[in-house]
Amino acid sequence: xxxxxxxxxxxxxIFRNPDLYMNKEVELSxxxxxxxxSKKFGFIELNDGTFFKNLQIVIDDSLDNFTEVVKLNIxxxxxxxxxxxxxxxxxxxxxxxxxxxxxxxxxAADYPLQxxxxxxxxxRTIAHLRPRTNTFSAVFRIRSLAAYAVHKFFQExxxxxxHTPIITSSDCEGAGEMFRVSTLDLDNLKRNPDGSVDFSEDxxxxxxxxxxxxxxxAETYALAFRNVYTFGPTFRAENSNTPRHAAEFWMxxxxxxxxxxxxxxxxxxxxxxxxxxxxxxxxxxxxxxxxKFIDRELMARLDNVVNSDFRRITYTEAIDILKKSKHxxxxxxxxxxxxxxxxxxxxxxxxxxxxxxxxxxPKEIKAFYMRLNDDQKTVAAMDLLVPGVGEIIxxxxxxxxxxxxxxxxxxxxxxxxxxxxxxxxxxxxxNKHAGYxxxxxxxxxxxxxxxxxxxVISFPRTVRSAEF
RNA sequence: UCCUCGGUAGCUCAAUGGUAGAGCAUUCGGCUGUUAACCGAAGGGUUGCUGGUUCGAGUCCAGCCCGGGGAGCCA
Numbered sequence: 432x433x434x435x436x437x438x439x440x441x442x443x444x445i446f447r448n449p450d451l452y453m454n455k456e457v458e459l460s461x462x463x464x465x466x467x468x469s470k471k472f473g474f475i476e477l478n479d480g481t482f483f484k485n486l487q488i489v490i491d492d493s494l495d496n497f498t499e500v501v502k503l504n505i506x507x508x509x510x511x512x513x514x515x516x517x518x519x520x521x522x523x524x525x526x527x528x529x530x531x532x533x534x535x536x537x538x539a540a541d542y543p544l545q546x547x548x549x550x551x552x553x554x555r556t557i558a559h560l561r562p563r564t565n566t567f568s569a570v571f572r573i574r575s576l577a578a579y580a581v582h583k584f585f586q587e588x589x590x591x592x593x594h595t596p597i598i599t600s601s602d603c604e605g606a607g608e609m610f611r612v613s614t615l616d617l618d619n620l621k622r623n624p625d626g627s628v629d630f631s632e633d634x635x636x637x638x639x640x641x642x643x644x645x646x647x648x649a650e651t652y653a654l655a656f657r658n659v660y661t662f663g664p665t666f667r668a669e670n671s672n673t674p675r676h677a678a679e680f681w682m683x684x685x686x687x688x689x690x691x692x693x694x695x696x697x698x699x700x701x702x703x704x705x706x707x708x709x710x711x712x713x714x715x716x717x718x719x720x721x722x723k724f725i726d727r728e729l730m731a732r733l734d735n736v737v738n739s740d741f742r743r744i745t746y747t748e749a750i751d752i753l754k755k756s757k758h759x760x761x762x763x764x765x766x767x768x769x770x771x772x773x774x775x776x777x778x779x780x781x782x783x784x785x786x787x788x789x790x791x792x793p794k795e796i797k798a799f800y801m802r803l804n805d806d807q808k809t810v811a812a813m814d815l816l817v818p819g820v821g822e823i824i825x826x827x828x829x830x831x832x833x834x835x836x837x838x839x840x841x842x843x844x845x846x847x848x849x850x851x852x853x854x855x856x857x858x859x860x861x862n863k864h865a866g867y868x869x870x871x872x873x874x875x876x877x878x879x880x881x882x883x884x885x886x887v888i889s890f891p892r893t894v895r896s897a898e899f
Numbered sequence: 900u901c902c903u904c905g906g907u908a909g910c911u912c913a914a915u916g917g918u919a920g921a922g923c924a925u926u927c928g929g930c931u932g933u934u935a936a937c938c939g940a941a942g943g944g945u946u947g948c949u950g951g952u953u954c955g956a957g958u959c960c961a962g963c964c965c966g967g968g969g970a971g972c973c974a
Contacts, residue, residue: 465935467933467934468933469932470930470931471930472931472932472933473932474933474934476934487933487934504925505924519932520932522933522934523934540924540925540926541925542909542925543924544910545909545911545923545935546923546924546935547911547923547924547935548910548935549911550910550911550967552967553910553911555966556966607972607973665974667972667973667974669972669973670900670972671900671971671972671973673968673970673971673973674967675973675974676972676973676974677974682974761970771970771971772969772971773970821973822973822974824974869974870974872974873974874974884974
């Protein structure tokens with residue numbers, strides 16, 4: 432366009448290897464982040480999307496379209512040709528002396544983003560524009576890197592990535608309220624003689640839902656590939672309105688055959704450290720930004736996580752610690768009760784100041800598939816509690832013994848017919864196996880310091896909110 | 900779902916029950932090295948919605964809607 436026929440360079444290339452481009456002509460394209468002008472010259476900070484930082488463009492009235500350029504609003508798209516030179520300014524090492532600017536797409540005057548700080552609440556109302564801000568530029572590049580690091584970590588260890596179904600045919604998992612998937616005409620529902628809805632004419636011929644977990648399906652593949660993981664969208668129709676819950680989120684669920692709870696924790700700990708290291712190494716500018724503007728203790732906390740062994744305590748020990756703390760909890764602490772948020776935070780934030788695995792919970796407060804311990808009272812479950820975010824990982828060794836599993840399902844009144852395929856895996860070559868689920872957004876929150884899950888999902892879906 | 904705080908210009912926020920304000924943004928003008936540039940001027944309002952109290956409501960009361968935080972549920 433506009434007669435510029437040089438090869439376009441990315442801002443990231445310039446920042447990573449400035450000597451290669453110094454005093455040479457380059458062409459860039461991107462969006463104006465800020466623009467300042469005087470009578471005969473001005474400055475544009477250009478962001479081309481490839482890099483967190485902007486490149487300063489120096490413009491003056493030698494440009495044939497100088498008067499049009501200085502009137503451009505923030506977020507206008509331009510292509511610039513010019514020479515990269517050392518900058519006399521203190522805030523940037525180099526800058527581009529523009530020789531030609533092509534206006535690709537001007538931004539209208541009512542562009543809603545200013546060059547000053549906005550509240551996260553406001554930015555959520557313009558989720559289609561917020562990736563153009565510093566914070567969201569950083570968050571979503573980190574999210575992309577972390578997702579890649581997930582695959583890298585597991586693939587390097589020989590895990591097989593299984594795409595488990597998004598649509599599930601039965602209410603198997605029991606992990607939360609589910610969204611129904613149906614093509615039935617809601618205005619004209621056919622009913623069975625007992626008054627219930629007749630799903631026989633629905634798309635799947637039965638009541639179908641969106642998945643709340645890929646675990647049970649992942650288990651079947653672990654018992655063929657040994658080590659597998661599933662990583663994808665997950666849906667919960669819970670009416671929870673908190674900064675840590677969304678109706679649609681991503682969950683990572685590794686599952687390992689011939690593995691026990693300790694193996695499970697080893698992998699979870701190594702994985703979390705790997706994700707953090709990968710982000711620090713591959714997005715240093717973004718991490719520096721979070722540390723400066725979002726959470727001043729972020730890097731110190733992450734360094735501590737990466738360089739220390741996670742604590743591992745039993746549920747019973749956790750109860751003892753809470754009881755002896757003399758701390759006045761709103762919810763009284765008794766063996767057998769589930770740990771409340773205030774208890775989890777006390778343990779991770781006040782006692783250990785680092786991630787803590789809590790294991791071996793009473794069977795009554797955990798899912799049916801968790802392996803019964805020899806004490807007959809607890810199950811081989813694990814929760815990883817981290818300061819600031821709370822529960823980030825939940826997992827367990829699975830009950831591999833057919834009789835124990837059936838007995839537990841009977842106690843909880845679960846329909847064995849619904850789980851026929853799951854039970855069969857315990858008939859044909861069963862073995863000890865374990866796995867866990869990582870709430871991907873919670874991991875991103877932990878790595879970036881962001882405190883609301885709605886700010887680490889591109890277009891968040893929450894209760895009464897599915898705009899965009 | 901419960902508790903709590905809030906909703907005023909495009910944004911961030913002021914305003915004893917008595918004329919609706921500022922900064923930034925926008926538009927126009929000025930300025931020869933800016934860094935959220937600076938200086939001057941102008942335009943910009945159904946104070947979330949409905950009803951009530953009052954001579955008079957942004958302000959007080961009731962209901963509803965929307966948002967933040969906390970709790971529960973969980974990842």
